[in-house]
Amino acid sequence: xxxxxGKSSTDFAVDAVRLAIADAGLEKSDxxxxxxxxxxxxxxxxxxxxxLQNALGMGNLRLLNHMNAAGSTAAQMVQYAxxxxxxxxxxxVVCVFADAPLQQGGSSAAAYGNAGRRAGPTGILGLSAxxxxxxxxxxxxxxxxxxxxxxxTTQDQLGAIAVAERSWATMNPHAKMRDPLTLEEYHASRWxxxxxxxxxxxxxxxxxxxxxxxxxxxxxxxxxxPVYVHGMGQGHPGDSRHAGDSPETETGARLAAxxxxxxxxxxxEDIDVCELYDCYTYTVLVTLEDYGFCKKGxxxxxxxxxxxxxxxxxxTNTGGGQLSAYYMWGMTPLSEAIIQGRGQGGExxxxxxxxxxxxGNGGALSYHASLILSPHAN
Amino acid sequence: xxDSPPVKPVSQPDELTEPFFAAGKEGRLLLATCDxxxxxxxxxxxxxxxxxxxxxxxxxxxxxxTVYTFGIxxxxxxxxxxxxxxxxxxxxxxxxxPRMPANIxxxxxxxxxxxxxxxxxxxxxxxxxxxxxxxxA
Numbered sequence: 001x002x003x004x005x006g007k008s009s010t011d012f013a014v015d016a017v018r019l020a021i022a023d024a025g026l027e028k029s030d031x032x033x034x035x036x037x038x039x040x041x042x043x044x045x046x047x048x049x050x051x052l053q054n055a056l057g058m059g060n061l062r063l064l065n066h067m068n069a070a071g072s073t074a075a076q077m078v079q080y081a082x083x084x085x086x087x088x089x090x091x092x093v094v095c096v097f098a099d100a101p102l103q104q105g106g107s108s109a110a111a112y113g114n115a116g117r118r119a120g121p122t123g124i125l126g127l128s129a130x131x132x133x134x135x136x137x138x139x140x141x142x143x144x145x146x147x148x149x150x151x152x153t154t155q156d157q158l159g160a161i162a163v164a165e166r167s168w169a170t171m172n173p174h175a176k177m178r179d180p181l182t183l184e185e186y187h188a189s190r191w192x193x194x195x196x197x198x199x200x201x202x203x204x205x206x207x208x209x210x211x212x213x214x215x216x217x218x219x220x221x222x223x224x225x226p227v228y229v230h231g232m233g234q235g236h237p238g239d240s241r242h243a244g245d246s247p248e249t250e251t252g253a254r255l256a257a258x259x260x261x262x263x264x265x266x267x268x269e270d271i272d273v274c275e276l277y278d279c280y281t282y283t284v285l286v287t288l289e290d291y292g293f294c295k296k297g298x299x300x301x302x303x304x305x306x307x308x309x310x311x312x313x314x315x316t317n318t319g320g321g322q323l324s325a326y327y328m329w330g331m332t333p334l335s336e337a338i339i340q341g342r343g344q345g346g347e348x349x350x351x352x353x354x355x356x357x358x359x360g361n362g363g364a365l366s367y368h369a370s371l372i373l374s375p376h377a378n
Numbered sequence: 379x380x381d382s383p384p385v386k387p388v389s390q391p392d393e394l395t396e397p398f399f400a401a402g403k404e405g406r407l408l409l410a411t412c413d414x415x416x417x418x419x420x421x422x423x424x425x426x427x428x429x430x431x432x433x434x435x436x437x438x439x440x441x442x443x444t445v446y447t448f449g450i451x452x453x454x455x456x457x458x459x460x461x462x463x464x465x466x467x468x469x470x471x472x473x474x475x476p477r478m479p480a481n482i483x484x485x486x487x488x489x490x491x492x493x494x495x496x497x498x499x500x501x502x503x504x505x506x507x508x509x510x511x512x513x514x515a
Contacts, residue, residue, distance in 0.1 A: 124398070124420045126389030128479040130508055133467045134455035141449035142469060149447070149492035191464070194450035240427065241420065243475040248447065 001207030001326040002176050005104045009041055009048040012208035013098035014055050020210035025223040026092060028056070031212075033063035033090035035077040039099025039329055042068060048098040048208075063090040070362020071277055072234070072252075073097070074211075074330025075369035079232040081213035091215060097331040098208035108204035136279065137201060139364035141193035143248035144282035148195060150249060150297065153285070155195060157300035159186040161281040162199045162323055164309035169320025171310070171348035176203055177324040200281045202322035209331035211338065216377060227341035230355070231372030233260030239366060252368030253290035253359065261291075264355070264372040268292045271372075272352040273340055274308075274316040275333035277361040278323050284308075284316065287359055315350045330360030334371070341373050384458035388506040394421055397436045402507035405500045407441040409474055410434040420476045441498030442514065443472040450487050470496055470511050484512035 007015075013036070021028055034056070038047025050066050063084050067073050077095035084090045102108070121129035133139075147153050166181035181199070189198040219226035235255025239247045261267055268291050278284045285299040293314065294302035308316035319325045319336035326332060337358035339345050359370040391399035398420075401408045410421040414431030418439075424432050448468035454460050468482050468490065482490050483499060496511035 121387050121389040123389065123392040123395045124422045127420075127509065129387050130389040130503075131467055131479045131481050131510075132386070132451060132456070132459045132462070132465055133479050134451075135453075137453060138449055138451065138467055142447045142467070145449055146447040146492065191450070191452040193453060193467075194464075196449075241422075241477045243471050243477070 001205050001328060003102060004206050007100065009038060009098040009100040010052055010055055012100060012206065013048045013052050013096050016208035016210035017056055017094055017096055020094065020212050023224060024212045030092050031058060031094050032061055033081060033084060033093030034058060034061055035081060035093060035095045036066045037068060037073040037077060037097045039097065040101050041099055063093055069367045071279065071329045072360040072362045072367040072369035074334045075358065075360040075371050078211060078213055078371060079369065082229050082232065085213060085215050093213045094210055095213065096208060096210040097328055100206040102204055102206045137193045137196060140280040140282055141196045143365055144195050146248040147282065147286065153300035156183065157304045158200055158281040159183050160304050160306065161284050161308065162186050164306060165317045165321045166324045167309045168318045168348055169324035172319045172325055175320040175325035196280060202279045203327045205327040207328060209328045209335050211334060225342045225375060227338050227373050227375060228377050229371055230374050230378055231260040231264030233257065234369045236367050247365060249286060251286055251290050251365045253287050256368050256370045257291045260370045260372055266355060271355050271357045273318060273350050273356045274314060275337040275356060275358040276316060277330060277333055277359050278317055278321040283361055318345060318348050318350060333358045337373050341375050386458040386503050388503045388508055394424055399507055402500045402509060406438050407498045408436040409439050409476060411437050418474045418476060420478060439474050443470045443496060445482065445490060445492055445494045445496060446471040446477055447492055448490050466490055481510045483510045
């Protein structure tokens with residue numbers, strides 16, 4: 001994962017699936033389900049497709065789909081795999097994300113800008129582009145500004161999230177950004193769209209991640225310590241673009257929280273580790289609020305004391321997240337949740353990992369899905 | 379032939395929004411009103427998202443609203459916008475309820491605040507009308 005060139009997203013996907021099957025102690029012939037999520041390259045038709053099945057030579061699939069609810073897809077793939085296994089439709093389901101937007105010599109902005117470029121703007125939706133509103137950076141800047149204005153959230157508080165995540169990344173050999181970061185360096189990073197600095201924004205990476213979902217009675221006899229699904233939830237509030245709704249500051253995480261906590265029979269006070277989708281620092285802040293770790297509007301004060309970082313009371317994004325480690329959409333938080341659940345975090349392994357909240361978010365805070373994972377069977 | 383200078387992408391009318399842009403050329407702001415439930419909106423589909431009925435009538439509105447949120451763009455995304463950097467991007471909540479993306483004009487970027495009262499000004503990029511907003515004194 002990272003600035004790796006010369007491979008297509010399908011090549012990356014095949015690599016990840018091969019490694020995951022070996023890691024799980026399975027044979028390719030054991031796999032009877034395949035769920036696929038193409039990243040940004042999926043929007044331009046260049047991404048990994050259903051043809052991945054043939055690249056992998058999987059001829060006996062009982063479950064197959066190409067899914068896209070943006071950054072919430074990774075958690076959703078595990079949810080649908082879990083339900084399919086419970087229903088007896090499949091046994092071992094591979095969930096894979098792959099993307100390759102970066103071109104050699106090109107910037108991250110170019111990668112995303114070009115991948116998302118479409119025909120000329122039309123109609124009401126085209127008014128955004130007509131106002132020079134390009135890309136996700138702008139959407140999240142608008143959301144962060146709204147929160148700052150309503151609740152007094154500060155730039156220092158957003159910066160505290162970037163600093164905490166970087167502290168974790170220094171201990172992650174897979175992380176791209178491993179030099180420690182100070183709040184002063186955060187402030188000195190260039191503006192992208194105010195109020196977002198460069199270091200409020202995630203990386204862009206090429207690569208793939210695959211996760212295998214198996215029946216609990218079989219997983220316990222497989223070579224790796226299993227991580228069990230205790231809760232699943234989704235929330236998709238949409239955007240009415242109308243007075244009365246606040247999709248910028250009250251996200252789909254609120255609906256998902258009800259479902260995921262309800263299914264697991266726990267609350268935010270029981271969660272030991274958070275792996276939260278962090279396309280921007282602000283996403284982490286608003287997600288913590290919407291899961292009830294603090295009250296609405298108090299996310300800034302909540303994160304400011306460093307409790308998300310190493311040694312803090314709520315270890316969050318313990319691999320450095322999308323901000324500092326790697327950007328594999330929802331697979332970034334999910335992969336780190338599984339590493340922590342297995343107890344394989346090495347230097348960054350948290351002491352208490354009984355309940356891990358892993359979230360995915362996509363669009364402009366538009367799509368949300370989450371899992372509660374645990375090393376303990378349900 | 380020399381390269382022509384880059385042109386800002388400007389939203390073009392589609393079948394649904396032709397009256398909106400035609401009125402914009404005359405400096406007037408229209409909103410669509412659902413013939414069934416009466417909700418006012420900037421339509422992105424022929425169907426009303428509240429009652430799912432089809433059928434709208436266009437009504438002229440004040441063009442007044444408040445800044446709901448805004449950002450200041452520093453990133454070069456489109457060459458035609460490069461001379462404007464850093465420029466503001468706002469979402470204006472119209473008094474009638476719909477929210478509209480637009481630039482704020484007539485005020486320095488560092489004096490824009492959320493909640494600021496504004497009113498529409500139709501400007502033009504080439505032939506195309508573009509709604510922008512300026513502070514109300």
